[in-house]
Each structure stands twice: as structure tokens, then as C-alpha cells.
Amino acid sequence: MPRITPIAPTRIRAAFDDPDFVWELKHDGFRALAYVESGSCRLISRKQIQYKSFAGLSQALAALPVTSAILDGEIVCLDQDGKSMFLDLLRRKRQDAAFYAFDLLWLDGVDLRPLPLLDRKQKLQCLLKGHPGLLYAVHVPVKGVELFQVICREDLEGIVAKHKLAPYSAKPQTWFKVLNPDYSQARGRKEMFDRFHGRGEQLRSGRMTDDVGRV
Secondary structure: OOOOOOOOOEEOOOOOEEEEEEEEEOOOOEEEEEEEEOOEEEEEOOOOOEEOOOHHHHHHHHOOOOOEEEEEEEEEOEOOOOOEOHHHHHOOOHHHOEEEEEEEEEEOOEEOOOOOHHHHHHHHHHHHOOOOOEEEOOOEEEEHHHHHHHHHHOOOOEEEEEEOOOOOOOOOOOEEEEEOOOOHHHOOHHHHHHHHHOHHHHHHHOOOOOOOOOO
16 A cells, blocks of 8 residues: 555635535544554554554554555544543543544555545545444535634634545645634643653654654
8 A cells, every 4th residue: 555645734814615615623633544454554643653552543443344445534532522632642541542534545455545535535434334433524515614613612623624526635735724723722732742742851862752643
């Protein structure tokens, strides 16, 4: 299977309404591509580093009824209301992690990246049915402005717009993110990274023990 660089959404200032776009929640976790092959799964960050702390999640992905697949998504910890709790990931509550899949790039030897987004998502939704811990990222057509108002009221991180007919390609840009400026979990985020990852010590040793793959 090919090694794929995940699409990085371009940040924009405001949400918009457009019939050519669909909107998804921006889940607050670790961005990852799941490479499933021959009954095993590797979770790879956007910087091409393998996550090794999510054994249960890797096993769940490996159990998918495929010979090979590549899924794009976000590793998250969710509270009882289904809200992403980023600090729980830093606290190493890895046994409770879930995988929010929002794209399917490869399936049983077939490269799906040239297909329109909605076609890929339809195949993804079918693939994930009945697999606990593997969640399908639903989308909302057209109405980005209204959705953004809702996520701000609910104190969620943001939303992502994607062109519904676009292939999976970084150019031209077809993914855009809008962030909630008042998102409570963003406060002190840098200090959290420093505290939980021991950044200073890692830099002195010349290595990083884990990679936080942000969308």
C-alpha cells in the first residue's frame, strides 16, 4: 500500500454556506492514518511516526473485514456526552480511545483517492458498521454558518469544510477548517504539551517519544 501524506485543512476566518461543500466536526485528538493489512494495523501520525500506545484501537481496526485498507481519521477520548477530551489523551488514557474515521483512501488493493469525497465516505460508513470503538464522522451539507454557531455554544473545537466531489488531494485545496475562538480546551495547550511530553528533556536527548498529530 502507498504511504500517504494526510490532507491538512487550510484555516479560514469564518464558516460559509455552499451547496458544493459538506461540514464535519473537528474532533480534538491525534490525527492518524490507519494502515490495515493482513490482520494487523499501524496507526501513523501526520509526521509519519507510528503511534504505539493504542494497542486496543489497533486491534479493533485490524478486525475490519478487509485484506487491506487505509483510513484517515482522529484518535480521540470521549466523555459520557461524546465530547472529545484532549487532556485524557495526554494523561495516557489510551485504553479508552476511539477512532473517528472521516475518509477511506484504499480498500482491498484499490486506490479510492480519485473518487469524490461522498463516494469514499459512503464506502467508509458501510465498512465501519458494527465495529465498536470505530466511529464514522457524519457530515452536514451546505450549512456551515449554522453548524459553527452550534459548536461554539457546545464548546467544541471547530468544524471542517470539504468539497463533496473532490478527490483526496492536497492540491487544489478543498478542505478548510474554522476554529472556535473561545474553545475552553485550547487554553494553556502549549503548557500541557510541555508538561505531559517533557518537551525540554526530549529535545535535549534529540528524540521525541510520541507525536501529537493535529489536524
